[in-house]
């Protein structure tokens with residue numbers, strides 16, 4: 001905690017050399033995306049296991065509060081990606097270190113250059129939605145859904161502290177593992193390389209994913225009746241849940257269409273999502289471990305709890321995401337989603 005306060009006050013006191021600010025921005029952006037990822041992977045898994053809840057989550061994405069959040073999320077992903085690329089390139093080319101300052105400025109400029117047209121296109125989708133008569137989920141339902149996640153995260157953190165306390169009682173705090181970014185162990189060297197390689201691999205995957213969710217179509221088209229499904233060609237033959245059209249106008253059918261689409265028997269979008277899931281979850285939760293262990297240096301109990309939380313939380317999220325990817329979405333699930341959507345929007 002003291003370390004966290006020092007980070008904040010010292011950053012403000014120095015009024016930031018650009019390197020200091022880019023470190024803070026990189027960290028805050030990374031944490032924001034991890035938080036979204038937790039809500040998102042559980043949300044997508046609902047489409048297989050609790051279709052009504054995925055319908056609800058997509059209506060929440062369409063609420064004005066989340067529309068603002070969506071712009072912030074996109075900015076976080078773009079800045080973190082470009083700055084991560086800068087870190088990865090400079091770390092492998094020490095002779096370029098003297099250009100650190102310029103590189104950090106280029107990252108800011110690059111972020112602006114990418115964000116301006118992206119925001120214009122995203123804003124076009126928002127305007128179209130409002131011009132066509134927007135509908136909203138009500139605020140108490142939104143709060144209730146977010147409260148579920150907040151309770152889940154708080155419970156996971158409390159369990160991690162409890163498990164760490166038990167370990168301390170039985171094994172003693174002296175035998176604490178030297179975990180953390182700076183420990184120099186072989187394991188930490190592996191994670192150091194992993195963060196750089198995975199970061200570079202994530203760029204095309206997450207940018208492609210966001211292009212589909214924000215540019216090709218907007219978030220508002222995910223549950224739009226008769227809309228085309230991006231990445232799934234329209235077809236007259238074959239399954240109703242893989243014909244390239246959102247017949248029911250539900251977010252559940254949207255996922256079914258994309259996951260059921262086969263090229264030569266291969267479920268292209270399931271494989272794409274599996275690669276994205278594996279890389280962002282492991283990278284994001286290891287990043288979370290770096291951040292929390294940085295601020296819990298002085299307490300072996302909390303430091304160990306941080307490692308447990310990130311390890312168990314990341315593994316649980318991976319399992320949930322993989323189970324969803326291996327699942328099937330049938331017409332009954334779509335029917336349940338239609339009913340939930342009608343109920344949430346107060347339609348007959």
Ligand code: HEM
Pocket residue numbers: 023026027030031033034037077080081082083084085087088192195196198199200202203206280281283284285286287288290291
């Ligand atoms: C888009 C491509 C991405 C690139 C190029 C990238 C790159 C990086 C790099 C190089 C680091 C520094 C690692 C270190 O200090 O050893 C890092 C840290 C981090 N990344 Fe990413 N990353 C990307 C995507 C993501 C995503 C999608 C998330 C969230 C799910 C994320 C969350 C984090 C977090 C929380 C940290 C720790 C920040 C800190 O220690 O201050 N990153 N990333």
Ligand code: HEM
Pocket residue numbers: 033037040041044045061070073077206209210213219222254255258269273274276277278280320321322324325
């Ligand atoms: C508001 C922005 C976003 C929207 C509307 C969105 C939408 C979706 C949708 C509809 C799916 C279902 C499958 C598919 O269509 O491929 C999905 C899956 C997925 N998304 Fe996103 N996405 C967004 C942002 C992100 C970001 C920033 C990340 C990474 C940090 C991400 C990571 C994933 C992953 C890993 C899956 C697969 C989940 C699973 O395997 O269960 N998404 N997303």
